[in-house]
Amino acid sequence: MYNFDVERPTSIADAVQAMSKEEAQPISGGQTLIPTLKARLAAPSVLVSLTGIEEMKGVCMSDDGRLCIGGGTTHSAVAAEAAAHYPGLASVAARIGDPAVRNRGTIGGSLANNDPSACYPAAALGSGATIVTNSREIAADDYFLGMFTTALEEGEIVTEVKFPIPQASHYEKFIQPASRFPLVAVFVAKFSDGVRVAVTGASNDGVFRWTEAEEALSANFSADAVAGLKAEGDMISDLHGTAEYRAHLVGVMTKRAVAAIA
Amino acid sequence: MTQVKMTVNGKTASGDVEGRTLLAQFLRDDQGLTGTHVGCDTSQCGACVVHVNGQAVKACTMLAIEADGATVDTIEGQANADGSLNVIQQAFQDHHGLQCGFCTPGMVMSAAALLKDNPKPTEAEVRHYLDGNICRCTGYHNIVKAIMAASGQDVSAIAAE
Amino acid sequence: MPKDGGIGASTKRREDVRFLTGNGRYTDDINLRGQAYVFFLRSDVAHGKLTNVDTSAAEGMDGVVKIFTGKDFEGVGSIPCGWQVTDKHGQPMQEPGHPVLAQGKVRHVGEPIAAVVAETLGQARDAAEAIVLDIEELPAVINMKDAVKDGATKVHDDLTSNLCYDWGFVEENKDAVNKAFEEAAHVTTLELVNNRLVANPMEPRVAVGDYNRSDGEHTLYTTSQNPHVIRLLMGAFVLGIPEHKLRVVAPDVGGGFGTKIFHYQEEAFCTFAAKACNRPVKWTSSRSEAFMSDAHGRDHVTKIELALDAENNFKAIRTDTYANMGAYLSTFAPSVPTWLHGILMAGNYKTPLIYVNVKAVFTNTVPVDAYRGAGRPEATYQLERLVDKAAHELGVDPIKLRRQNFITEFPYATPVAVEYDTGDYVATMDKLEEMSDLAGFAARRKESEAKGKLRGFGVNCYIEACGIAPSNLVGQLGARAGLYESATVRVNATGGLVVMTGSHSHGQGHETAFPQVIAEMIGIDASMVEIVHGDTARTPMGMGTYGSRSIAVGGSAMVRATEKIIAKAKKIASHLLEASESDIELKDGAFSVAGTDKSVAWGDVTLAAYVPHNYPLEDIEPGLEETAFYDPSNFTYPSGAYACEVELDPETGQVTIERFSAADDFGNIINPMIVSGQVHGGLAQGIGQALMENCTYDSDGQLLSASYMDYAMPRASDVPFYDVDHSCQTPCTHNPLGVKGCGEAGAIGSPPAVVNAVLDAMRSGGKDVAHIDMPVTPSRVWAAMQG
Known part of the structure; x- marks a missing residue:
């Protein structure tokens, strides 16, 4: 690692202030950032730690029936605290990485990083969540802009994520055996006004909504409804799976997710 | 350098660390607690797992500064009080x-x-x-x-x- | 019932206490006063002409002690290769130089070019980034078959080609083998890849060099399976330091699996730099660095054929293998595809004619050398896949075909130059059939099918050759070393023993198992015996631990030394008891006169040896310390039969191991608990090879699987509980313990069973796939199911 200073603000306001420094970068759980720093692939001069900001932690229900999760809430906290309100989401959190990673990694960090194989982006996009930052609210549909790219501006921090709660949801994940990230994973959420299907791991464009499947499922919510569909797009091809295989897995994972809740 | 202070295996441990110093390095190099091992650099092998405030974390993927004020338990503190294996x-x-x-x-x-x-x-x-x-x-x-x-x-x- | 703490007892491991409490002492735990840290600047291109290394900007950076480049090592020796193979024309292999730091050319991604020694590792790395390299990139030589074509780019300009050797074995059999194929009723042909692997012991390599100006002694602390071998290779061939001025210490070592046998540049560098910098120099490999600097394993491309007669008897085997050496010859690399591979090609079968051809090839990749099994897994995999394919083609039961062709009489001289002393392949196969509940398989398959899954059963046999020996034979085969082992047994005055062994324990539990042997021999408590290993200053010259040799060779040396101890102790006892030496009996730690109640305790005798007041000084010397060097007369031949049951998800191609049974014959067993543990670990590595692990380069020579993000290590959820058995025991006839070795069996015997099971599952789903290459990943299985 290159050396850097560490700031540990205790409020969002102080964090935003600290982020105004030159070459400042936020660090939340650090489960992706620290390995990146070890490989010297990033060279911040200041790391602004978000882990000491209590107002960014915790899970609660808002008056409008959305589940609100502080950006600094760890995966293990979400797994435990969201289970009663939004079991589909809790199940996503409970299967990210491994237990030690879940005790540090946060939802805000994951969404800000937008790894093309991360779990949370699928849950956020599949739920139609709203990403709240220190300065604005961004709909998930407008937030994910491609691999490692989001609508966040320089210095903007994910402070909270608001999830509408579907009637039913399921996350079906097929792991890449080395990294244990999804090779392909699909989050299916059934709302009263339609179905959302979000796919991670598969595309060079990062997380995406599989609209053909959504339409088919909104008309007929059954595994059979997606049986004949084939996901299109710029699929990732690497040593763990060809593009064709990933496209196939998108269909299988979607079908299984639907079967789990239909 | 920043001074950090934490409770490691029930005892106060303090030292000066750089921003980039990992908890694993602080434990091994500063505190001489070499039972916490480092087997990879991508946060996967888990040889460095310790408990911070009662939760399992990978000490190679946490900055020492972030553990300032925390309670840390390592393998060296696991045996029974009489020294026998737990x-x-x-x-x-x-x-x-x-x-x-x-x-x-x-x-x-x-x-x-x-x-x-x-x-x-x-x-x-x-x-x-x-x-x-x-x-x-x-x-x-x-x-x-x-x-x-x-x-x-x-x-x-x-x-x- | 074995005696508690004696031979055959599952004694709990004494070394566990320090490991479980964080008190192990691994090389990275060693920090010497005043030590500096080295960071190696490594090549990020696979092949290139190194025209300039400009360190000027880096020299003055914070904390820099000294920067080294290839120039600093111009007068220093080449990293040596310990085995010279002679090709089929009687010519020695091509053997390129192997510099400590690159000179003139870089030949693989990860090759060290410069080394920065600084006050901290961070400063060393900062300065390394300021070194400016001029590298003219050259085409990378990656594919082995392309590498040996005329006109191919050469990895080494001073060699005639990229062919290290073309080995034929047994060359005199070649015509007869070809004739047998012409006359065969059926020929089965199989082409396959034995995937490149990375050993990945959980402890990355570390080296700490130290130099004492007052007495001129160098000390190297290193993560090695064989400190004496490192001392000899590095001292005599690289740095020119005589053994009496060089101490090599390998303390607790966190796994080896072969990759810590070899002498590496970083060890020589730290030893050299400690003197040049006049302070200790430490290198700790990161895991990412390990992927591009630890020797890799396997990487064979093979065509194998089997000739059968009309009654399905095996008549001949013919193989054609390309073996990747990587860019340089690692310490024992040439021996792996030849003498550790060719001599195993008979397997468990009485095939009268065998011809093995191996072309070893240089490529712009990390050097390839022994990894758990080393040549024997490659032999077993091709043979056992071939036999299964033959059975399928002939429409006969694969177990029946194997049984029909088993060697049943011992000793048995194979057509590939070895003589199996003992074995009972029928017994292990009988045991396996019982363990694997073959009768219940059909019902289990139905259950899987009800869940939309396919189920497959695969079996294989294996034969291993451990404890390579004798030294005069291996010398003829090209080994530039002896393959004996040593032990010094020192009895202290109060009766405790210290065994200083040349074997090295890095997970095998020698500190527990070796004392069990002595406790049994003398009749004392095992706690009275202490094992010392891993330090050239404390142990006699020994060859170390690899090739499942420790108990068979190192244990035998210890037995021989202990026999000398007992013989001398009996003389002392006879004096104390005033009886004839021939009447003295040793039992339960006491010497008695046969037929009388006269006896002296072990401690009385040992005390007399060191306080020789009442002592036959005219006949024997005081003291009780003996050394033995044991050089076996033959290899040992463990064998067994393994079965794997898989479930396959036809929609995703995902394969899961549902059951794994292993019936091994290891001869006599010292500690069954440890033996089972060795098999378990080997099985996980074999399953890893079969399903998950793959070290891959792209065509430019970039390592694609360069960290745990892309190199799939088996985790707890990837494997089942294993069912292992070693009750079939045909003791080795030529070592004193009757032991055969168990360290590699699991890794050797498991890959073919897994792949055979996967193909069986696919067939049950209507897909008759003749072969699928390892690792059998979901993506590959799915693609095969579509074909």
């Missing part, structure tokens, strides 16, 4: 749950975290919980067996030795 450690010895010993501290610390939350895990739960701990020697057979035995379950039906 229940998990003893089960690892009884069931040959270690060979070269390098992954062992992380395995024991992960096992302790698991049994705290789930006192009678199934085989599948144990295996799943160890997703972040890699062992190259044992094939996991005797590690899983040891953890189940440490939880008080009868493991005699699992293939002997």
Whole structure:
């Protein structure tokens, strides 16, 4: 690692202030950032730690029936605290990485990083969540802009994520055996006004909504409804799976997710 | 350099660290607690698992500064007060749950975290919980067996030795 | 019932206590006063002409002690290769130089070019980034078959080609083998890849060099399986330091699996730099660095054929293998595809004619050398896949075909130059059938099918050759070393023993198992015996631990030394008891006169040896310390039969191991608990090779699987509980313990069973796939199911 200073603000306001420094970068759980720093692939001069900001932690229900999760809430906290309100989401959190990673990694960090194989982006996009930052609210549909790219501006921090709660949801994940990230994973959420299907791991464009499947499922919510569909797009091809295989897995994972809740 | 102070295995530990100093480095190099091992640089092998404020974390993926003020428990603090092996450690010895010993501290610390939350895990739960701990020697057979035995379950039906 | 703590007892491991409490002492735990840290600047291109290394900007950076480049090592020796193979024309292999730091050319991604020694590792790395390299990139030589074509770019300009050797074995059999194929009723042909692997012991390599100006002694602390071998290779061939001025210490070592046998540049560098910098120099490999600097394993491309007669008897085997050497010859690399591979090609079968051809090839990749099994897994995999394919083609049961062709009489001289002393392949196969509940398989398959899954059963046999020996034979085969082992047994005045062994324990539990042997021999408590290993200053010259040799060779040396101890102790006892030496009996730690109640305790005798007041000084010397060097007369031949049951998800191609049974014959067993543990670990590595692990380069020579993000290590949830058995025991006839070795069996015997099971599952789903290459990943299985 290159050396850097560490700031540990205790409020969002102080964090935003600290982020105004030159070459400042936020660090939340650090489960992706620290390995990146070890490989010297990033060279911040200041790391602004978000882990000491209590107002960014915790899970609660808002008056409008959305589940609100502080950006600094760890995966293990979400797994435990969201289970009663939004079991589909809790199940996503409970299967990210491994237990030690879940005790540090946060939802805000994951969404800000937008790894093309991360779990949370699928849950956020599949739920139609709203990403709240220190300065604005961004709909998930407008937030994910491609691999490692989001609508966040320089210095903007994910402070909270608001999830509408579907009637039913399921996350079906097929792991890449080395990294244990999804090779392909699909989050299916059934709302009263339609179905959302979000796919991670598969595309060079990062997380995406599989609209053909959504339409088919909104008309007929059954595994059979997606049986004949084939996901299109710029699929990732690497040593763990060809593009064709990933496209196939998108269909299988979607079908299984639907079967789990239909 | 920044001064950090934490409680490690019940004792106050303090030192000056750089921003980039990892908790694992602080424990090993500053505190001489070399039982916490570093086996990879991508946060996967789990040889460095310690407990911070009671939760299992990878000490190679946490800045020492972030542990300022925390309570940290490492493998060196796991034995009983009289120095004898604790229940998990003893089960690892009884069931040959270690060979070269390098992954062992992380395995024991992960096992302790698991049994705290789930006192009678199934085989599948144990295996799943160890997703972040890699062992190259044992094939996991005797590690899983040891953890189940440490939880008080009868493991005699699992293939002997 | 074995005696508690004696031979055959599952004694709990004494070393566990320190490992379980964080008190192990691994090389990275060693920090010497005043030590500096080295960071190696490594090549990020696979092949290139190194025209300039400009360190000027880096020299003055914070904390820099000294920067080294290839120039600093111009007068220093080449990293040596310990085995010279002679090709089929009687010519020695091509053997390129192997510099400590690159000179003139870089030949693989990860090759060290410069080394920065600085006050901290961070400063060393900062300065390394300021070194400016001029590298003219050259085409990378990656594919082995392309590498040996005329006109191919050469990895080494001073060699005639990229062919290290073309080895034929047994060359005199070639015509007869070809004739047998012409006359065969059926020929089965199989082409396959034995995937490149990375050993990945959980402890990355570390080296700490130290130099004492007052007495001129160098000390190297290193993660090694064989400190004496490192001392000899590095001292005599690289740095020119005589053994008496060089101490090599390998303390607790966190797994080896072969990759810590070899002498590496970083060890020589730290030893050299400690003197040059006049302070200790430490290198700790990161895991990412390990992927591009630890020797890799396997990487064979093979065509193998089997000739059968009309009654399905095996008549001949013919193989054609390309073996990747990587860019340089690692310490024992040439021996792996030849003498550790060719001599195993008979397997468990009485095939009268065998011809093995191996072309070893240089490529712009990390050097390839022994990894758990080393040549024997490659032999077993091709043979056992071939036999299964033959059975399928002939429409006969694969187990029946194997049984029909088993060697049943011992000793048995194979057509590939070895003589199996003992074995009972029928017994292990009988045991396996019982363990694997073959009768219940059909019902289990039905259950899987009800869940939409396919189920497959695969079996294989294996034969291993451990404890390579004798030294005069291996010398003829090209080994530039002896393959004996040593032990010094020192009895202290109060009766305790210290065994200083040349074997090295890095997970095998020698500190527990070796004392069990002595406890049994003398009749004392095992706790009275201490094992010392891993330090050239404390142990006699020994060859170390690899090739499942420790108990068979090192254990035998210890037995021989202990026999000398007992013989001398009996003389002392006879004096104390005033009886004839021939009447003295040793039992339960006491010497008695046969037929009388006169006896002296072990401690009385040992005390007399060191306080020789009442002592036959005219006949024997005081003291009780003996050394033995044991050089076996033959290899040992463990064998067994393994079965794997898989479930395959036809929609995703995912394969899961549902059951794995292993019936091994290891001869006599010292500690069954440890033996089972060794098999478990080997099985996980074999399953890893079969399903998950793959070290891959792209065509430019970039390593694609360069960290745990892309190199799939088996985790707890990837493997089942294994069912292992070693009750079939045909003791080795030529070592004193009757032991055969067990360290590699699991890794050797498991890959073919897994792949055979996967193909069986696919067939049950209507897909008759002749072969699928390892690792059998979901993506590959799915693609095969579509074909």
